[in-house]
Amino acid sequence: MDVWEIDIGGTVVCDFCNDDYTESDMQGGLIIDGYAVCPRCEKPEMIKEATHVCRTGESFRQFVLRNRENNKIGVYSW
Numbered sequence: 001m002d003v004w005e006i007d008i009g010g011t012v013v014c015d016f017c018n019d020d021y022t023e024s025d026m027q028g029g030l031i032i033d034g035y036a037v038c039p040r041c042e043k044p045e046m047i048k049e050a051t052h053v054c055r056t057g058e059s060f061r062q063f064v065l066r067n068r069e070n071n072k073i074g075v076y077s078w
């Protein structure tokens with residue numbers, strides 16, 4: 001059963017601390033195996049494991065939304 005008809009829209013939440021970044025312009029963060037890691041949870045040693053890393057000058061929100069569009073596999077059902 002898949003209930004992912006719900007439109008998650010522009011909601012961006014850190015998968016580590018669950019902080020909501022939908023209204024935030026904080027820059028940085030990365031994605032590891034489909035998990036979004038916000039700038040505050042990000043650790044230098046995570047970089048080598050990261051699937052995607054935020055571009056310079058890009059906000060965490062923009063970064064996550066960009067990769068969500070390009071990679072539907074990153075949107076899973078739970």
Ligand SMILES: [Zn+2]
Nearest residue numbers: 014017038041
């Ligand atoms: Zn976080």
